[in-house]
Each structure stands twice: as structure tokens, then as C-alpha cells.
Amino acid sequence: MINPRGWSSRLPAGIVPLAPRRRLKPALRQRRIENIGLPMTLGRIGSLEVRLAETARDVKKAQKLRYQVFYEEMAAIPDALSLISRRDRDDYDTLCDHLLVIDHDAPTKLGKPGGRVVGTYRLLRQDVAERHGGFYSAGEYAIEPLIAAHPGRRFLELGRSCVLPAYRNKRTVELLWHGIWTYVLHHKIDVMLGCASLEGTDPSRLALPLAFLHHHAAAEGEWRVKAVPERYVSMNRIAKEGIDVKRALHALPPLIKGYLRLGATFGDGAVVDHQFGTTDVLVVLPVEKISARYVDHFGAGAERHAA
Numbered sequence: 001m002i003n004p005r006g007w008s009s010r011l012p013a014g015i016v017p018l019a020p021r022r023r024l025k026p027a028l029r030q031r032r033i034e035n036i037g038l039p040m041t042l043g044r045i046g047s048l049e050v051r052l053a054e055t056a057r058d059v060k061k062a063q064k065l066r067y068q069v070f071y072e073e074m075a076a077i078p079d080a081l082s083l084i085s086r087r088d089r090d091d092y093d094t095l096c097d098h099l100l101v102i103d104h105d106a107p108t109k110l111g112k113p114g115g116r117v118v119g120t121y122r123l124l125r126q127d128v129a130e131r132h133g134g135f136y137s138a139g140e141y142a143i144e145p146l147i148a149a150h151p152g153r154r155f156l157e158l159g160r161s162c163v164l165p166a167y168r169n170k171r172t173v174e175l176l177w178h179g180i181w182t183y184v185l186h187h188k189i190d191v192m193l194g195c196a197s198l199e200g201t202d203p204s205r206l207a208l209p210l211a212f213l214h215h216h217a218a219a220e221g222e223w224r225v226k227a228v229p230e231r232y233v234s235m236n237r238i239a240k241e242g243i244d245v246k247r248a249l250h251a252l253p254p255l256i257k258g259y260l261r262l263g264a265t266f267g268d269g270a271v272v273d274h275q276f277g278t279t280d281v282l283v284v285l286p287v288e289k290i291s292a293r294y295v296d297h298f299g300a301g302a303e304r305h306a307a
Contacts, residue, residue: 024056027094034128035097038186043178043305045171047105049115050179050305053098061117062098063087069162074199075277088160095132097123099179101163101172118167119176122160125187129157137195139228140271141282146225150191156184158194158283161255173258175305182302184287192285193225195271196256197278203270206279207237210270212248213256215240219265219284227269233279235270256281263289 035052043050053059066088070076082088101119126147129135135157137143147155158180163172184192198206214235219225226232249257267282298304 024059024094028054028056028059031097035186038182039306042099042182043175043302045175045305047103047115048118048171048175049102049104050175051100051102052179052183053100058100058117059093059098060087062100062120062122063089063093065117065120065164066160066162069164070276073165077275077277092124092136093122095124095128096159097125097183099123099176099183101167101175101179103167119163119172120160121158121176121180123180123183124157124159125189126155126157135193137193137282140195140231140280141225141227141267141269143193143225143282146193146223146284149222153190154188155191155193156187156189158192168254173254177258178298178302178305181298182306185302190287192283192287194283195280196253196259196283197273197276197280198253198256198270199278201272201274201277201279203233203237203272203279206251206270208243208248209251209256210235210279210281211238211240212243212245212252213266213281214268215243216245217260217264217266219267223265223284223286225267225282225284227267227271227282231271232269233272235268235281256283259283259285261291262294263291265289 031052032054038052040054041049041051053062063085064087067078067082067086070088071078071082076088078088099121100117102115103118104115106116106118124135126135135143135155136159137157161176163176180192183189198209200206203210214237252260262285264283264285267284271280272278273280
């Protein structure tokens, strides 16, 4: 359950920096106002709780978790500020909602009570993004025509997903998705999108999973999105009849397999991100396309794991 590339720390062309980091607290106050009506706790399984970040300290915990996974465990290259602070951070942290999974039975690194953040997702709604220059994934994919083709639909961008190694299990993943589903229902979201990552920057070594997504899970028609020309990497690297489906599925990261099970499709073309050491694909998931068994599982009103 790792997605080091919801967005990179580099701002895409045309995007204005959102707010200095010192404005994180006012931004959080605005997020709380916009989330009025959501319960403090979005869900629970045993000692695990899923909720939105409420304070600047909450956001810092998410940033520290992201640093631990992306930079210490994986191959991302930190900039000077991230290296000094030991936090994965960028200006979009002031804009997004941060979904947290907290283990209340796990002490913090300092041994203090209060639980530990063990999983996180970053959520960016269309109405918020449009007030500040647009979605971040526009730096990799031409999503403007997709949005223009669906006037009146509400889009939600997902990114910066990560979970500590010891918590990469069904309970944590289920709570993250329960939190997202609760958020989607509350804000009346119609479409989810975002970048998911395969580890490595050599597409030839990722030919099998990329070709599988291209031939078996490509977004079509009104949902088709293409990588921007200057970053486009073909996913059509193996003929359809030459794909070993079982091996391809095994080669896919758990996050991408989870999206597939939900009913997601994928954009045309991959994008290599050398900073994070990944090859990215774009996930497109209209809420109406989500498999009925998953809606039934979490509950039409997200009641399954409600506190």
C-alpha cells in the first residue's frame, strides 16, 4: 500500500504556489469548516482509528510517515528542506485534507501515549483545487479535457498514500478505504483520480505490468486521459496475446491491484519520476463504476466501521 507519487515536490507549469507553510494552521481551520458534518472518527477496527488531520501536529506526523516510507525505505531523493526536517512536505500540504490511520495501542517514537500514525492519504477536492490553480496531477496528465467533458461532476484527487511495513494488511487498507468512502459520500464526490506508482524508473523492466494495464484496464471514451507529451512513456510494451495475466497481476503493487478490484481504469501512458524513483500511472475511478460488492461491504452510508 505505497504510492510515493500522488504529487511531487515540484510544482507543475501554471500552478501558483499555494501558501507559505506558516499558513498551515489557518488552512486547517478552513478545512475544518468545509468538513463540518463529518464525524471526528471516520471508522475504527480494534485499536486502529481513521480520521482527518485536525491540527498542524497531525499533518507533521503524516509528513514524517511519508518521509520514513518514501525516503528511508524507498529510493526517493529528498531536497534540503525535507532532509533537514525529516518530513516529506510541499506547499500542497496546506491545501489538502490528510486522512490518517492511527494505532492507539502503539506508543509514539518517544514512548509517549496517544497512538502513532501508521497510514495516510492526501485528498484534494476539485472545488478547492480550482481556487488555487488546479489539480496537481495536471503536471503529468492532461486531465483538463476529462474534467471539461464532465461538467457538474465533482472530482477528488488522491495521493501521497503510504503505510508502515508492519501495517500493510487488510485492516489498515480497509480503514483507509472506509475513510475515503465516508469522505466521498459527505462531499458528494462523483469521480476519483490520482497517480499510482510502480517502483523503478526503467519502463522496460516494468513492461509486463504496464502492458497489462494498457490492454486490460485502459480508460476508454469519455474517461480516457493521456500523459502530457513531454513526459509520455508508452505502456504498450508487450502484445496483448503475449501477456501472462497471472504474472502481470503478481507484479502489480497492492495499491494498483486494489484500484482494479474497485473498478478503476488507467490513463494512456506512464510517467517516469526520477526524484521518487517510480513510474507513475493515472487512476480514473468514477464512483458509479465502483463494484457493487465493495459498496455493499462498506455500506451505502459508510456504516460498516463507523465509530
